Amino acid sequence: MTVGVVMLVHMALDRAEEVARHWAASGCPVVIHVDRAVPPPTYDAFVNALSDVPDICFSKRYRCEWGTWGIVGATQAASEQMLAGFPKVRHVFLASGSCLPLRPVQELIDYLDARPNVDFIESATTSDVPWAIGGLQAERFTMRFPFSWKRHRRLFDRYVRLQRVLRFKRKVPAGLVPHIGSQWWCLTRQTLSALLQDPDRARYDRYFRRVWIPDESYFQTLARKYSTNIESRSLTLSKFDIQGKPYIFYDDHLQLLRRSDCFVARKIWPQAQKLYTAFLTDEAGALRRQEPNPGKIDRVFVKAVERRRRGRTGLYMQSRFPRAEWQKGMTAAPYSMFQGFAELFENFESWLAKATGARVHGHLFAPNRAQFAAGQTAMNGALSDSAVLRDHNPDAFLANLIWNTRGQRQCFQFGPADNQAVNARICQDRNAQISVITGAWAVPLFRSNADFADLRRQAAELQKIESDHLTVLRGPLSKAKVRIWTMAEFIEAPMEPLQAILDEIGSNAPPRLSEVPRMVDLTGFGLFLQNLKNQGMHPHLMGDFPVERGTAPPQAQKTSKPYLVR
Amino acid sequence: MGILGSYRMRWARKRLRYRAQTKRHQLRVISDRTGQIRPGDILLFSTQRNEKIRLPFFLDYYRDLGVTHFLFVDNDSTDGSAEYLAAQSDTSVWHTRASYKNARYGVDWLNHLQSFYGHGHWCLVVDPDEFFVYPFCDTRPLHALTEWLDCSSIRAFSAMLLDMYPKGRLEDQPYQSGMNPMDIACWFDGGNYTIERNPKYWNLWIQGGPRARVFFAKEPERAPALNKIPLVKWDRRYAYVNSTHMLLPRGLNLVYDQSNGEKASGVLLHAKFLDTFASKAAEEITRKQHYAESYEYRAYAERHGADTQLWCNWSEKYINWRQLEILGLMSKGNWA
Numbered sequence: 001m002t003v004g005v006v007m008l009v010h011m012a013l014d015r016a017e018e019v020a021r022h023w024a025a026s027g028c029p030v031v032i033h034v035d036r037a038v039p040p041p042t043y044d045a046f047v048n049a050l051s052d053v054p055d056i057c058f059s060k061r062y063r064c065e066w067g068t069w070g071i072v073g074a075t076q077a078a079s080e081q082m083l084a085g086f087p088k089v090r091h092v093f094l095a096s097g098s099c100l101p102l103r104p105v106q107e108l109i110d111y112l113d114a115r116p117n118v119d120f121i122e123s124a125t126t127s128d129v130p131w132a133i134g135g136l137q138a139e140r141f142t143m144r145f146p147f148s149w150k151r152h153r154r155l156f157d158r159y160v161r162l163q164r165v166l167r168f169k170r171k172v173p174a175g176l177v178p179h180i181g182s183q184w185w186c187l188t189r190q191t192l193s194a195l196l197q198d199p200d201r202a203r204y205d206r207y208f209r210r211v212w213i214p215d216e217s218y219f220q221t222l223a224r225k226y227s228t229n230i231e232s233r234s235l236t237l238s239k240f241d242i243q244g245k246p247y248i249f250y251d252d253h254l255q256l257l258r259r260s261d262c263f264v265a266r267k268i269w270p271q272a273q274k275l276y277t278a279f280l281t282d283e284a285g286a287l288r289r290q291e292p293n294p295g296k297i298d299r300v301f302v303k304a305v306e307r308r309r310r311g312r313t314g315l316y317m318q319s320r321f322p323r324a325e326w327q328k329g330m331t332a333a334p335y336s337m338f339q340g341f342a343e344l345f346e347n348f349e350s351w352l353a354k355a356t357g358a359r360v361h362g363h364l365f366a367p368n369r370a371q372f373a374a375g376q377t378a379m380n381g382a383l384s385d386s387a388v389l390r391d392h393n394p395d396a397f398l399a400n401l402i403w404n405t406r407g408q409r410q411c412f413q414f415g416p417a418d419n420q421a422v423n424a425r426i427c428q429d430r431n432a433q434i435s436v437i438t439g440a441w442a443v444p445l446f447r448s449n450a451d452f453a454d455l456r457r458q459a460a461e462l463q464k465i466e467s468d469h470l471t472v473l474r475g476p477l478s479k480a481k482v483r484i485w486t487m488a489e490f491i492e493a494p495m496e497p498l499q500a501i502l503d504e505i506g507s508n509a510p511p512r513l514s515e516v517p518r519m520v521d522l523t524g525f526g527l528f529l530q531n532l533k534n535q536g537m538h539p540h541l542m543g544d545f546p547v548e549r550g551t552a553p554p555q556a557q558k559t560s561k562p563y564l565v566r
Numbered sequence: 567m568g569i570l571g572s573y574r575m576r577w578a579r580k581r582l583r584y585r586a587q588t589k590r591h592q593l594r595v596i597s598d599r600t601g602q603i604r605p606g607d608i609l610l611f612s613t614q615r616n617e618k619i620r621l622p623f624f625l626d627y628y629r630d631l632g633v634t635h636f637l638f639v640d641n642d643s644t645d646g647s648a649e650y651l652a653a654q655s656d657t658s659v660w661h662t663r664a665s666y667k668n669a670r671y672g673v674d675w676l677n678h679l680q681s682f683y684g685h686g687h688w689c690l691v692v693d694p695d696e697f698f699v700y701p702f703c704d705t706r707p708l709h710a711l712t713e714w715l716d717c718s719s720i721r722a723f724s725a726m727l728l729d730m731y732p733k734g735r736l737e738d739q740p741y742q743s744g745m746n747p748m749d750i751a752c753w754f755d756g757g758n759y760t761i762e763r764n765p766k767y768w769n770l771w772i773q774g775g776p777r778a779r780v781f782f783a784k785e786p787e788r789a790p791a792l793n794k795i796p797l798v799k800w801d802r803r804y805a806y807v808n809s810t811h812m813l814l815p816r817g818l819n820l821v822y823d824q825s826n827g828e829k830a831s832g833v834l835l836h837a838k839f840l841d842t843f844a845s846k847a848a849e850e851i852t853r854k855q856h857y858a859e860s861y862e863y864r865a866y867a868e869r870h871g872a873d874t875q876l877w878c879n880w881s882e883k884y885i886n887w888r889q890l891e892i893l894g895l896m897s898k899g900n901w902a
Contacts, residue, residue: 241900245717252705269710304902311828315894316761318726318793319831321770321822328826381757381893382880384779392773392786393760403894404757 003028003109003186004089006078008071009097010035010064012270013046016097020056022280026105028093029055029086033074036061057085067149071183071215072208076196083193090116093186098267099236100249102279108235108263112186119191119227122181122234123220140212141178142169149212173200173207180213181220184236184266187227194226195219237262237294239301242308247301254278256300262292314403314431316396330425331402336411336433336505337426339466340440340487343415345517349373355515356505358409364401365394365418380404387419394422402431409505416441416465427473432480434473435501438466439487439542443520446528452535460537467541486543494519579814582805585670586677592664593639593675597652600635600683607634608708610690611680613672614638617694618647619842622744624694625654631698632708633690637683639675641666658683666855673806684800688712691796691810692834697748698725698796699887700832701898714901715799722813723797724821725832728754728895729775730884731839731876740841747837748884754835755779756882756893759792769793769812769819776839776876781865788861794834795821830899833890839876 005023009016009032020030032050034043043061050056059078064070075094082092091112101108112118126138143163147155162168172178187195198204204222208214223230237260239247246267249257251274257265268275311320314332322328342348342362353360353373362371370385372378377385381404383397384390390397402410426432441462445455473482481504485497498516526545533539603609610633614621625636636657640648641664652659662675669675680689690708692698700711700723715723730751732739739750759774770793778789794810798818805814812819823829847863866874882893890896 239902241902243718243900247902248710248714248717250702250706250710252702269713271707271709301902304898304900307898308823308827308829308900311823311826311897312894313826315828317759317822317828317831317894317897318724318761318770318772319822319829319897319899320827321761321763321824322826323824326825376879378878378880380880382755382776382779382878382882383758384783386779386783389758389778389783389786393762396760400757400759 002088003091003093003105003112004082004086005030005093005095006075006082007032007095007097007099008035008064008074008078009033010038012097013038013042015268015270015276017046017049018276018280019095019097019100020050021053022101023105024053024055026109027055028105028109029057029082029089031057031059031078031082031085033059033064033078034061035074036063055086057081065148065150067145067213069209069214072218075215075219079192080196083189083196090189091186092189092192093235093264094184095236095264096184096266098270099184099264100266100268100275100279101264102237102257102260103263111263115231117188117190117229119185119187119223119230120233120235121185121187121220121223121227121230123179123223123230123232124181125177125179138178139164140180140217141172143212144168144170144210145212146210170207170210173204175200175225176204176221177224178217179220179224180217181232182234182236182238183215184234184238184264185219185223186235187219187223191223191227195222198222198226235263235292237265237292237297238267239294239298241301242305247304249275251275256297260292260294260297262294314399314406316399316403329431330429331399331431332406333402333409334431334433335402335409336435336501337414338411338435339414340437341435341517342413343440343443344437344487344490344519346520348517349413351515351517352411355502356409356411358411358505359405361410361412363415363418364398364412365390365414365420365422367417367419370397371413391419391421394419395425398422398426411505416462416469420465420469423469423472424477427475427478427480427482430479433501433504434480434482435497436470436473436482436484437487437490438470438484439463439539441466442487442529442532442539442542443522443525446522446525447520452531456532456535456537459532459539463537463539463541470541486541488543488545491519491522575814575816578807579803579805582674582677582807582814583681583803586674586681586805589664589669589674590678592662592669593660593678594662596640596648596659596661597657599656599658600637602656603635603683603687605686608632608688608690608712609634609684610636610692611676611684612636612638612692612694613641613666613676614643614647614651614694615641615666616643616645616647618643618645618650619741619743620694620747620837621647621650623746624697625657627697628690629656631703637679639672639679641672671809673809677805680800680804681802685802687800688715689798689800691798691806695747695836695838696727696796697835697837698832699835699890699896700725701830701887701891701896701901703832703887711901712797712799718900720830721799722795722818722821723830723832724793724795725797725834726759726772726895727775727792727794727836728833728890729777729792729836729839729876730754731776731881733877733881734875736839736843736874736876737841747840748835751837751839752884753877753881754884756880756895760786764812764819767807767812767814767819768816769795770822771811777862779878780874780876781862790862795819796834797832828897828899830901831896833887833896835884 005028007030023030059081062070062074064074079092149156208218241247248267248269250269251272313329349360359373361373364370369387370390372385383400445459526547529539529545530547610628638651638659640659640661648661651657666672731753732750755775759772762771764771771791772793773789778786782789791811796810807814847866850863
């Protein structure tokens with residue numbers, strides 16, 4: 001008992017010849033169908049080249065266009081010829097010219113000998129499988145498809161739409177349940193002959209002639225009718241991309257294909273010399289006797305589909321530039337923006353870096369330059385600290401920074417004196433964690449030695465900017481994690497908010513705060529605010545600071561270190 | 567931009583093709599081996615001037631990738647490069663004395679040659695200092711890529727220009743004919759590029775890299791465009807609008823995914839910044855035949871001169887295409 005191979009060939013005839021010889025050399029008879037589109041001289045040369053091999057013959061030629069009946073017709077004719085011409089054949093294996101046996105043919109024969117009654121054909125009902133091109137699942141059985149999808153796409157689509165509107169429905173022949181699956185099967189003589197000799201075959205053929213992609217459904221449906229023992233999987237390894245076309249295997253897939261333990265793989269790139277040499281001549285990988293396991297190499301192809309469909313979040317590049325409205329995730333990783341903290345605490349940046357292990361920058365959007373951590377003039381990815389370059393496209397600057405440093409949490413300071421152009425974007429970014437102590441911008445003013453008239457003007461300006469920013473942050477479009485405290489509120493109990501922020505940043509932060517940043521001396525701050533008020537500028541973002549008590553927060557009065565919350 | 571806009575673009579395209587037609591008289595053939603071109607061949611089109619020192623490596627690089635025929639326009643070279651090119655067995659060379667700038671930086675000449683010889687072929691349009699890198703280029707020839715693009719119904723393939731530069735002064739490491747320029751200029755900027763969408767032609771406009779960082783730090787909006795679409799399954803109705811930055815019809819410029827996915831893309835390694843840059847700068851400033859009146863060369867000469875350092879602490883050293891793909895400068899897209 002042996003295996004017969006039906007081979008459908010339409011291009012790269014030299015490779016098909018190699019593979020056919022390989023099958024025949026292992027004692028498998030081969031019936032080859034060559035697409036009628038192949039010009040006669042090429043065909044004749046091909047037949048001539050194989051004339052020295054007795055067990056290779058050629059079947060009647062059909063025109064095989066993708067998605068049409070021709071392929072099924074060709075398969076039927078070649079299978080009939082196989083069954084009639086080679087009585088010793090028990091299993092018929094359907095292969096294409098670009099299929100390549102990955103394991104010694106004898107292993108396949110032994111494998112099938114051990115399973116004499118099993119039909120290997122992937123066959124699933126339409127509702128159970130995700131693959132479908134052009135959104136056609138069950139409809140491929142209930143509509144007519146007289147137009148070619150490849151050549152007359154517009155007509156094809158319009159005719160489908162028309163049928164949907166008219167609610168046109170073809171009847172599936174009685175006794176058949178539509179199934180679809182991979183075109184590449186391996187059926188027993190029993191099943192195949194029953195299928196081909198069915199008295200109702202003419203009726204089924206007539207029906208399937210107008211089904212779309214019948215090569216994925218004709219045998220898959222009819223096998224269900226005749227087979228006693230179906231294993232619904234293909235012995236041929238093939239992977240499909242999101243356009244529904246098979247992935248092509250190249251030289252660099254050699255190790256991958258070896259690992260798969262599959263018997264046959266397709267499609268192989270005709271010029272993948274290494275693969276053909278490795279699998280057609282080298283029998284060293286033999287005697288593994290393992291079950292085929294295409295899952296082992298799945299990851300590579302699943303990742304490719306994922307990449308094409310979803311891409312890498314937060315990456316903007318020449319071939320990925322999501323429109324704002326369709327975008328999923330604006331940046332590559334979570335990051336934190338702090339407003340007012342560096343003003344209120346003397347050593348906030350170094351403290352935060354120590355407590356979290358994150359990279360803590362100064363005011364990234366400061367007017368003179370981007371204050372990168374540790375005073376660097378450039379950052380990962382050669383991102384320059386030049387304010388002009390940054391302000392040329394601040395959104396891109398931020399997205400680049402987060403992308404370039406993925407793997408390390410980024411924190412930066414922000415304030416009303418900085419470039420506000422990024423606000424709209426940051427607050428729509430789910431990755432942004434924004435903590436604001438409102439009114440803290442007044443602290444540097446308070447501690448500065450400037451003219452009061454200047455201070456008043458500056459304070460008014462900064463307050464206006466911060467107020468606008470707060471409106472955006474509290475607005476309906478805001479998707480960031482936003483925390484806002486007034487300054488008065490914050491200095492009442494600074495530990496809890498700090499702890500909450502650290503918890504959120506996570507990473508290597510200790511479970512409890514062991515050290516807190518040093519708050520600046522606020523003695524006289526309340527009076528300062530009152531003076532501003534007296535000058536007609538009402539600072540309201542800080543919250544209520546009593547004039548007398550508006551001194552340093554209670555914790556910070558004596559010692560520079562506030563209490564710990566335990 | 568509805569029907570009217572499309573109609574305008576149609577006329578813009580026709581105008582470009584007409585321009586290319588009229589400019590064909592400026593080209594005088596030196597050697598014509600276009601009879602060797604077979605269906606399915608990958609063709610390379612290029613304009614060059616006094617690049618003899620670069621040509622040996624350039625030709626070998628693209629021959630190795632699988633380019634079968636080179637079509638050059640020589641813009642009045644004086645270093646014997648035209649003769650050198652004409653002596654190769656797989657090139658066709660045209661000569662012109664006309665203005666590079668008036669031919670819109672050579673685009674008109676190449677549009678003409680492409681419409682004549684490139685129809686139905688995959689055409690690569692690159693300068694002699696640009697080296698095409700695509701996913702799997704170390705294991706798969708260019709034919710594998712173009713066949714895959716054909717199967718996927720993709721007509722145009724983008725490759726962003728990546729400026730390469732040496733560590734230290736440009737003059738310190740002299741380039742010699744036949745050398746791989748990336749042995750000297752092996753550094754690049756990994757992630758400081760900005761992208762905008764051009765609503766008129768639908769292409770992306772990419773700026774950044776070392777030139778923006780060093781030469782254009784005061785006027786980043788003038789920094790050169792880095793987006794390029796050098797590989798196209800050419801049709802005689804197509805036309806490059808502006809260098810290889812964008813094409814008409816506009817659909818060809820949609821080489822990027824607008825939902826969230828990544829399309830496949832490559833990179834053009836731009837080995838411009840070698841010791842030859844300094845002498846070029848001196849010449850081009852007087853010729854004023856380059857983009858924005860050779861702004862870049864002037865910026866180089868005025869601000870930095872011989873002491874120009876493009877390298878910085880965060881420069882990346884080039885390893886291979888996989889590194890570029892991890893950094894997000896190119897993508898394998900759906901090709902596995």
